[in-house]
Amino acid sequence: MNISTKHNGNAMTLELKGRIDSLTSSEFEEQIMDLINSGETRLVADCTQLEYASSSALRVFLMALKSLRRKDGELVLFGLQPQIREVFDISGFLDLFQIYQDRDEALNNV
Amino acid sequence: LGEQKPQNLNFTLCNDLSEIKHIYKNLDRFLKHCRFSPRDNYSINLALEEWFINIVKYGYGDKSEHQIQIGVDFRNNVLRLIIIDDGKPFNPLEYPLPDLQKPLEERKIGGVGLHLIQNLMDTISYSRQNETNILVLEKKVTTVK
Numbered sequence: 001m002n003i004s005t006k007h008n009g010n011a012m013t014l015e016l017k018g019r020i021d022s023l024t025s026s027e028f029e030e031q032i033m034d035l036i037n038s039g040e041t042r043l044v045a046d047c048t049q050l051e052y053a054s055s056s057a058l059r060v061f062l063m064a065l066k067s068l069r070r071k072d073g074e075l076v077l078f079g080l081q082p083q084i085r086e087v088f089d090i091s092g093f094l095d096l097f098q099i100y101q102d103r104d105e106a107l108n109n110v
Numbered sequence: 111l112g113e114q115k116p117q118n119l120n121f122t123l124c125n126d127l128s129e130i131k132h133i134y135k136n137l138d139r140f141l142k143h144c145r146f147s148p149r150d151n152y153s154i155n156l157a158l159e160e161w162f163i164n165i166v167k168y169g170y171g172d173k174s175e176h177q178i179q180i181g182v183d184f185r186n187n188v189l190r191l192i193i194i195d196d197g198k199p200f201n202p203l204e205y206p207l208p209d210l211q212k213p214l215e216e217r218k219i220g221g222v223g224l225h226l227i228q229n230l231m232d233t234i235s236y237s238r239q240n241e242t243n244i245l246v247l248e249k250k251v252t253t254v255k
Binding site for chain 1: 127130152156159210211214215223225229230
């Protein structure tokens with residue numbers, strides 16, 4: 001797993017690469033919660049290069065979303081590969097998250 | 111395209127989270143060799159990880175090292191995962207499904223792993239034999255060229 005961050009106007013984009021499993025999810029949790037705790041409220045997760053996400057990744061997405069919504073913030077996702085989207089669907093996460101096709105759409109809606 | 115030759119793989123993991131990387135390494139070569147679709151590869155890897163994590167987190171009341179045996183078998187277009195552990199009895203088929211309709215604030219992630227296994231695999235069978243949990247997961251897979 002590799003995460004890089006980028007400012008786009010008032011939003012912060014996290015590029016998620018590789019695999020987020022039960023081992024690497026703690027690093028993902030640390031990075032995203034650090035951003036939220038440092039005051040970022042508009043987060044965009046770029047999932048185009050995310051190859052694998054287990055329920056531990058879902059747990060971090062959920063934790064981040066809850067934390068942001070309490071501060072009137074938002075986390076939106078884009079570029080999910082079909083099999084990851086399916087896992088979001090099975091978990092009932094498509095009702096909770098705003099998921100977009102591409103970066104522009106995500107940035108317009110965060 | 112005729113029937114593929116049967117393939118199988120066996121390996122053992124300790125009850126430690128860091129063993130996750132061995133799941134990936136062991137499975138990856140096997141799955142590449144079998145040429146399943148990316149979706150099938152993902153489902154198989156995920157099912158194994160979710161069940162393994164469940165064993166490591168909840169299976170043992172002691173601090174000792176335990177061995178978890180993994181068998182992977184592919185024949186007649188069916189991929190079968192067999193996972194054997196000597197932890198506490200746990201039958202996933204008796205475990206209540208999480209409520210996935212709850213609003214965000216009440217939503218918890220617990221149980222989602224088992225729910226994923228049930229949705230991504232075709233059959234789940236559980237038995238308790240000789241003080242071990244034996245989970246058999248099967249999935250009909252499609253191979254790609």
